[in-house]
Amino acid sequence: xxxxxxxxxxxxxxxxxxxRKGLPDQSWSLRLADLQPIPDIGPGExxxxxxVTDLEAVExxxxxxxxxxxxxxxxxxxxxxxxxxxxxxxxxxIFEAARRKGVKRIVYASSIHxxxxxxxxxxxxxxxxxxxxxxYGVSKVFGEAIGRLYADKHGMEVVCLxxxxxxxxxxxxxxxxxxxxxxxxxQMVRCALEAPDVHFEALYGASANTRQIYDVxxxxxxxxxxxxxxxxxxxxxxxxxxxxxxxxxxxxxxGAMYVPxxxxxxxxxxx
Numbered sequence: 001x002x003x004x005x006x007x008x009x010x011x012x013x014x015x016x017x018x019x020r021k022g023l024p025d026q027s028w029s030l031r032l033a034d035l036q037p038i039p040d041i042g043p044g045e046x047x048x049x050x051x052v053t054d055l056e057a058v059e060x061x062x063x064x065x066x067x068x069x070x071x072x073x074x075x076x077x078x079x080x081x082x083x084x085x086x087x088x089x090x091x092x093x094i095f096e097a098a099r100r101k102g103v104k105r106i107v108y109a110s111s112i113h114x115x116x117x118x119x120x121x122x123x124x125x126x127x128x129x130x131x132x133x134x135x136y137g138v139s140k141v142f143g144e145a146i147g148r149l150y151a152d153k154h155g156m157e158v159v160c161l162x163x164x165x166x167x168x169x170x171x172x173x174x175x176x177x178x179x180x181x182x183x184x185x186x187q188m189v190r191c192a193l194e195a196p197d198v199h200f201e202a203l204y205g206a207s208a209n210t211r212q213i214y215d216v217x218x219x220x221x222x223x224x225x226x227x228x229x230x231x232x233x234x235x236x237x238x239x240x241x242x243x244x245x246x247x248x249x250x251x252x253x254x255g256a257m258y259v260p261x262x263x264x265x266x267x268x269x270x271x
Contacts, residue, residue, distance in 0.1 A: 003029040003044070006193060007065040009052060009094065010072035012036040015109070015166055015185060019069065020045065022186030028193070033061050034072070052090030058097040067105040067193050070094045070143075079135050087139035095150045107192040108147050110160040110202065112178070113137035116255020117270060124254060125215025126202050133255030144202060151200040159192035159222060163205035164214070170230040173243050174256055177211040181228035184208075188224050195222035210234075213254070 003026055010016050011032035024030055024044040032038055033048045041047050050057040052072050062068060072094075074086045091108075098106055115124045116133025130141040140162075147158035164178035166185055180188075184207045192201075201221055204214035208226040219225070243251070249263070250256045253270075 004066040018182040053085045058093040069107045111140045114140040133258040157198040160202040161205040176230045177213045179230040184226040191222040191224045
């Protein structure tokens with residue numbers, strides 16, 4: 001059997017590069033899409049330079065693929081002007097183009113920032129209500145809602161990955177709880193692509209961290225079994241810094257550094 005073809009948007013980004021290294025095999029070949037050129041296209045890869053905000057271009061991009069991993073987005077704590085086109089219009093275009101072209105399976109890169117204003121002492125999980133910490137977080141709530149709509153209304157198979165701290169290794173105390181290793185990220189995306197009987201799933205994207213702060217009870221729904229644990233780096237990190245070194249307001253909430261940016265609210269009311 002020939003390999004199925006998966007479209008990866010935002011393929012020039014950090015996670016896109018990890019997927020390029022770890023995903024292709026006899027099961028999957030890659031169609032890579034990004035605004036940035038990717039010069040080193042290898043075996044089992046093809047490249048499309050396109051803008052996800054252009055629906056006609058997106059329809060051409062998705063034509064003939066078996067699944068989509070949608071990573072393309074503006075990623076920052078910036079505001080509406082930066083986020084609107086790529087994160088809202090672009091996200092809608094991906095789902096709508098997939099519907100028009102008959103692509104059933106979409107893996108959507110959501111984020112913990114969709115729930116960033118929940119206090120960190122509480123675990124957040126698949127049924128936690130949205131509480132975004134930024135316009136970026138709002139865009140991820142929107143993406144999950146679009147995914148749910150297209151699953152329910154159009155029978156698409158949608159897996160939303162609420163990605164936490166994707167890093168080669170954890171770099172601070174918080175990431176001892178939130179780290180997602182490149183190896184586990186690739187495995188999670190592969191599981192999301194290949195799991196049978198998917199309707200809609202929303203899972204937290206983290207490794208098997210001893211200090212886990214997410215409810216990950218639905219990892220098994222797609223067969224995800226992470227291999228890595230941030231605790232391997234705990235002694236090294238704790239020798240250099242402490243929990244208290246993290247700014248107090250960042251330490252209070254799941255969204256960490258996104259929470260205090262432009263904050264003018266009342267902390268006592270965010271319970």
